[in-house]
Amino acid sequence: MEDRVFERRFSEHPAFWAACVTAVTLIYVYIFGKLNEARPQRDAGAIWLLLCFSMTGLSYVARRTETIRGTLLRRWMDRAGSVWLLFAIFSFSALISFEAAGKIFSVRLPAGAEVAAAFLLALAAIAAGMREAQIIETTRITIETEKLPPELPRLRIVQLTDLHLGPYSGVKLLARVLRRVREEEPDMVVATGDVADGPLEGRRREIAMFRRLKLKYGFFAVMGNHDFYDDEEEARAFMRRAGMRLLDAEAEYAGGIVVEGVSDRDHLLKEKWNLSRSETLIVNTKSRNPDKFILLLRHRPVVEIGTQGMFDLQLSGHTHGGQLLPYPSSRLFLRGHSRGVKKLKNGSMLYVSNGVGYVGPPLRFFAPPEIVVIDLVRKNGSPAEERR
Numbered sequence: 001m002e003d004r005v006f007e008r009r010f011s012e013h014p015a016f017w018a019a020c021v022t023a024v025t026l027i028y029v030y031i032f033g034k035l036n037e038a039r040p041q042r043d044a045g046a047i048w049l050l051l052c053f054s055m056t057g058l059s060y061v062a063r064r065t066e067t068i069r070g071t072l073l074r075r076w077m078d079r080a081g082s083v084w085l086l087f088a089i090f091s092f093s094a095l096i097s098f099e100a101a102g103k104i105f106s107v108r109l110p111a112g113a114e115v116a117a118a119f120l121l122a123l124a125a126i127a128a129g130m131r132e133a134q135i136i137e138t139t140r141i142t143i144e145t146e147k148l149p150p151e152l153p154r155l156r157i158v159q160l161t162d163l164h165l166g167p168y169s170g171v172k173l174l175a176r177v178l179r180r181v182r183e184e185e186p187d188m189v190v191a192t193g194d195v196a197d198g199p200l201e202g203r204r205r206e207i208a209m210f211r212r213l214k215l216k217y218g219f220f221a222v223m224g225n226h227d228f229y230d231d232e233e234e235a236r237a238f239m240r241r242a243g244m245r246l247l248d249a250e251a252e253y254a255g256g257i258v259v260e261g262v263s264d265r266d267h268l269l270k271e272k273w274n275l276s277r278s279e280t281l282i283v284n285t286k287s288r289n290p291d292k293f294i295l296l297l298r299h300r301p302v303v304e305i306g307t308q309g310m311f312d313l314q315l316s317g318h319t320h321g322g323q324l325l326p327y328p329s330s331r332l333f334l335r336g337h338s339r340g341v342k343k344l345k346n347g348s349m350l351y352v353s354n355g356v357g358y359v360g361p362p363l364r365f366f367a368p369p370e371i372v373v374i375d376l377v378r379k380n381g382s383p384a385e386e387r388r
Helices: 014-038 044-064 071-105 111-134 171-184 204-211 225-229 232-241 277-288
Strands: 137-145 154-160 188-192 219-222 250-254 257-261 294-297 313-316 340-343 349-352 370-378 384-387
Touching: 014 044, 014 071, 014 111, 044 071, 071 111, 154 171, 171 204, 171 370, 188 294, 188 313, 204 232, 219 257, 219 294, 225 232, 250 277, 257 277, 277 294, 313 370
Parallel strands: 137 370, 154 188, 188 219, 257 294, 294 313, 313 349
Antiparallel strands: 137 384, 154 370, 250 257, 340 349
């Protein structure tokens, strides 16, 4: 399979932007019509269109040009533009809902009241989403296994995923995340991709924060799709300087278990016998360590056919739990599995985390950011999950 998916972000394809521009323009025009219906003799519609195209322009300039070089200014321009776009989408959705309800129940509010109510609902939704994005939850999983060595009754692992450190998030987010990690006193930390999202030059404070973690068995990481987009080598260098052991289709023995990791593109790269690079690693690791607990780190929640039973636990992220779409499941249109614990065939398990960062506006809906605490304990049993 060719590796073209990593050549550029999906948002850099012209068809994506053409579809977005068309959809957003229709939304703007629809709300413009509603404002003119509510205030036919006023300039509300014209002011709306002026705000729409000005705010959209802010986001475009921040993301798509190098005209604005100040990181802080670009961050706030991008956030203002993206939040405005969500405001317009939510307002449009509310107006459509009011119109549908009016036809069903034969009761119609005045146009001005509909617009005012739609705007208020949109503002409330954005405020709720911003608040949810700031409240990091801790998900706990206990797995009982006979595969831990006798001298190690318990191994505590913390999973981080989808930090998306870059021009739009950094020290503040990382400080809150690492404070929660230290409180759990883990033996090992793993990062399952998308540590980076944009340039990472000059990130000495974040590197120092990572290196202050005191871990008995180390910090392991794998590359996610966003780690490849801007500067792959810079992302790799950042992780290594931060004290992470970057696993690139590799396996290591640590803490009485085998930790194996594949990068986000490894399921696309074919090797011998038509096996992908990730399949080759998984099969070889199992054959060499038949009695060891095998922890698989992989960014996307993809489980290749034939690999179930060749690892004990796969940790993944990528979906953000949906982040901006108000659905309790994160499967949506993404290939893979929805969030949470999944029992697979032949004794394997998968956990898909919401992650702690965000892409685009700093909002989340029904998908709170999380760190995952996995306790491996000796004895037989079944996984249990609870939220704190």
